Amino acid sequence: MTDGDRTGPTAQAPLGGSVALVTGAVGALGAAICRDLARDGADIVVHHLRQDDEARALCGELEGLGARTVSVSADVTDTEEVAAALSRAQDQLGPIDILVNNAGWMESRRLVDTDLAQWRRTMSVDLDGVFIVTRQVVPGMLERGEGRIVNVSSQLAFKGATDFVAYCTAKAGLLGFTRALAREIGPTVRVNAIAPGPIDTPMVTPHATPDWVHARTRDSVIGRLGLPEEIGPAVTFLVGPGASLFHGQTLHLNGGGVLG
Numbered sequence: 616m617t618d619g620d621r622t623g624p625t626a627q628a629p630l631g632g633s634v635a636l637v638t639g640a641v642g643a644l645g646a647a648i649c650r651d652l653a654r655d656g657a658d659i660v661v662h663h664l665r666q667d668d669e670a671r672a673l674c675g676e677l678e679g680l681g682a683r684t685v686s687v688s689a690d691v692t693d694t695e696e697v698a699a700a701l702s703r704a705q706d707q708l709g710p711i712d713i714l715v716n717n718a719g720w721m722e723s724r725r726l727v728d729t730d731l732a733q734w735r736r737t738m739s740v741d742l743d744g745v746f747i748v749t750r751q752v753v754p755g756m757l758e759r760g761e762g763r764i765v766n767v768s769s770q771l772a773f774k775g776a777t778d779f780v781a782y783c784t785a786k787a788g789l790l791g792f793t794r795a796l797a798r799e800i801g802p803t804v805r806v807n808a809i810a811p812g813p814i815d816t817p818m819v820t821p822h823a824t825p826d827w828v829h830a831r832t833r834d835s836v837i838g839r840l841g842l843p844e845e846i847g848p849a850v851t852f853l854v855g856p857g858a859s860l861f862h863g864q865t866l867h868l869n870g871g872g873v874l875g
């Protein structure tokens with residue numbers, strides 16, 4: 616679609632006229648979030664990590680839902696790559712109104728088997744990457760006097776998990792980032808987080824033996840893995856007009872794994 620095409624039903628949709636950047640968009644959760652944002656009328660910057668074919672397919676699907684799209688590849692840990700991607704995206708779709716920091720990295724390793732390089736790999740994607748993208752997007756939001764950010768944390772930031780000390784640390788750090796940034800740039804920019812429980816995606820599949828799934832879900836209310844399509848509605852809520860009182864908050868999308 617082109618600029619002139621945004622005159623259909625999506626122009627009246629809750630997010631009509633907004634441009635949303637979703638990092639790690641071709642991943643399972645990212646794609647589900649993109650679909651819900653597009654259904655609510657947003658145009659979508661499909662960010663990916665050299666996954667051109669998947670990104671092209673997702674853009675086609677989102678355009679079928681009425682969104683304008685552009686796909687951009689960048690390693691979120693590389694400042695220059697992110698700058699080039701943002702510049703291309705904004706040239707094509709306009710300024711970014713909504714940022715969903717969804718790209719993430721999870722690695723299973725005991726603390727005593729983790730070396731500094733492995734520790735830093737998790738921190739670099741899950742924290743540095745969020746800093747790098749957010750740092751480049753926020754000035755435009757402040758200049759225009761409006762913006763919304765959702766950071767994708769994890770219920771493991773609250774529960775902790777054997778073999779995932781680095782990941783739990785990073786995702787807990789992301790909640791500190793969310794709260795501090797909400798105070799710093801709110802209410803102009805609304806900054807919030809979601810903390811999903813285990814979702815049936817390729818990120819958990821390598822670990823998902825029946826015992827693993829049972830251990831992760833037995834103390835939840837729903838007693839099963841969540842589904843990717845159960846995540847997007849919380850994101851569209853947080854970036855939509857109904858969430859005007861939500862600043863620095865975390866929505867727990869975990870089927871009752873962590874109550875509170």
Ligand SMILES: NC(=O)c1ccc[n+]([C@@H]2O[C@H](COP(=O)([O-])OP(=O)(O)OC[C@H]3O[C@@H](n4cnc5c(N)ncnc54)[C@H](O)[C@@H]3O)[C@@H](O)[C@H]2O)c1
Pocket residue numbers: 638639640641642643644645663664689690691692716717718719720721740744767768769770810811812813814815816817818819
């Ligand atoms: N799947 C779950 O159970 C679950 C639960 C809680 C939170 N999360 C979080 O949800 C988010 C999405 O996870 P998912 O399950 O869809 O996983 P996924 O592996 O399908 O998606 C992660 C995406 O991040 C991208 N990515 C990784 N490193 C990157 C880098 N350096 N630069 C750019 N992109 C990079 C990958 O290309 C991938 O598309 C992650 O932040 C994850 O930590 C997932």
